Amino acid sequence: MTTPASHPASLSALPQLRTVFLDRDGVINRKLPEGEYCSSLDRFQLLPGVLPAIARLKSAGLRVIVITNQRGVALGKYTSATVRDIHAHLQAQLTALGAPVDAFYFCPHDKNSCDCRKPLPGMFHQALAAFPDITPASSLMVGDSFSDIDFGHRLNIPTIFIEGDPQHRKPGAEKAVAIATAITQDLPAAVALLLGN
Numbered sequence: 479m480t481t482p483a484s485h486p487a488s489l490s491a492l493p494q495l496r497t498v499f500l501d502r503d504g505v506i507n508r509k510l511p512e513g514e515y516c517s518s519l520d521r522f523q524l525l526p527g528v529l530p531a532i533a534r535l536k537s538a539g540l541r542v543i544v545i546t547n548q549r550g551v552a553l554g555k556y557t558s559a560t561v562r563d564i565h566a567h568l569q570a571q572l573t574a575l576g577a578p579v580d581a582f583y584f585c586p587h588d589k590n591s592c593d594c595r596k597p598l599p600g601m602f603h604q605a606l607a608a609f610p611d612i613t614p615a616s617s618l619m620v621g622d623s624f625s626d627i628d629f630g631h632r633l634n635i636p637t638i639f640i641e642g643d644p645q646h647r648k649p650g651a652e653k654a655v656a657i658a659t660a661i662t663q664d665l666p667a668a669v670a671l672l673l674g675n
C-alpha cells in the first residue's frame with residue numbers, strides 16, 4: 479500500500495466503519511477500454527479475488543453498497559434492465575457465498591443532467607433513504623476513478639483509490655491520489671488493509 483503523505487497511513491483508524499460503498503467497473507469487474515461499455519452479461523468479467531473480498535466485508539458485519547455510473551444507458555448502448563440483470567447475476571454469486579450485498583444503485587444519466595452521477599451525491603442520498611443510520615463518518619468509498627474519490631471527498635467520506643496497474647495510470651489518477659485517504663492496487667488489497675491479512 480502507498481499512502482499520500484498528507485493522509486492517514488492506515489484505515490485501521492476507522493473504528494466507526496459500518497458501510498462500504500463500492501464502485502463497480504474497475505473495482506468488482508474488469509473495466510473495458512475507454513469508449514466501450516459493459517453492455518451485456520458476457521462483457522461483465524469479475525476481477526480476481528473480488529467475491530471472497532466482498533464476503534470478508536460482509537462477514538465482518540459491514541454493510542456493502544454498490545454505486546455505479548452507467549452513462550451507457552443514456553447513450554443507448556444498453557438498457558437499465560441490462561444493468562439490473564448484471565447486478566442480479568453478481569448478487570446470485572455472492573448469495574451462494576452467503577454474502578449478498580445490501581443494495582445496488584446506478585446512475586443511468588448523461589453528464590450534467592442529474593444529481594446522481596458521481597461525484598454528485600445522489601446515490602449517497604438514495605442509500606441514506608434506505609438505510610437511515612448511514613453517516614459519512616461511518617462510511618468508506620472504494621473506487622478506481624477520480625469521480626469516486628471526489629464523491630467521497632465532497633461528502634467527507636474516507637476513500638480508498640483502487641490504482642490498478644501503476645504502469646497504466648488512468649486519466650485523473652494523479653488527482654485521485656492527491657485526495658484519497660489510502661491507495662491500494664485492487665479490492666482484495668483494500669479489504670486486507672481494512673480487516674488485516
Ligand SMILES: [Mg+2]
Pocket residue numbers: 501502503504505509621622623
Ligand atoms: Mg470505476
Ligand SMILES: [Zn+2]
Pocket residue numbers: 585586587591592593594595600
Ligand atoms: Zn444520475
